[in-house]
Amino acid sequence: MKNFRINILGVVALGLLSLTSCKDDKKVEGEDTIVVTEDVVTPAEMxxxxxxxNSDDAMKFDTSEIKVKEGQTVILTLNHTGKLPEAAMGHNFVLLKQGVVMADFATAAIAAKDNEYIPNDGKDVIAHTETIxxxxxxxxxxxxxAKGTYDFLxxxxxHYSMMNGKFIVE
Structure with a gap:
């Protein structure tokens, strides 16, 4: 019975050791205990x-949902795969702040041609591209x-009624 108890304890100890050694965490050793600490990743380190x-002459984006992490640096490329010129079928990407009503913003944008169709000096916008x-x-x-769901258009x-989507920050 004594050998059986030693073998069980050995298997348990080996299992615990393998669990902690597989982790890439920092270990702080004390006299009788090992404390495993998690590395914390800040948003800037994401x-x-x-x-x-992609957008086209049929007034469509190729996706209606974009997912990113809070604090990540986002490099967004907008391609216009159509053939029509900007004056006839221009496209841009505009990411709105939360709480901005998309229809109201788009209506105000019509009068902001000289500002890339961005009204109110961009106060309702997180980011936008030029019109192409x-x-x-x-x-x-x-x-x-910050984490949440935002509208883009x-x-x-x-164009906004067909060219819009959700920008989800996790």
Missing amino acids: GTIEVTL GGGESTKITFTAP CTFPG
Whole structure:
């Protein structure tokens, strides 16, 4: 019975040792205990995510949902895969702050042609690209906001009803 108890204790100890040795955590050793501490990753350490969003002459984005992590650096590339010029079928990407009513913003954007269709000096916007035409691309870099769900849209007149989506920050 004594050998059986020693073997069980050995298996349990070996199992615990393998669990703690597989982790990439910091270990703080005391006399009789080992304390495993988790490394904390701050939002600034989340790295960078690259997102490509394609648009076309049929007034469509190729995705209606973008997911990122809070605090991540987002590099967003907007491609216009169509052929029509900016004056006829311009597209942009606009990420709205929470609580901004998309329809109201898009209506106000119609009068903001000289400001890339961004009304109110951009006070309701987290990030936006310039407006581009067929065959063009543009890129922006910004920091993902606080956790939550945000709206994105194209603010070229008449486009927002078909060209919009959710920007989800986890």
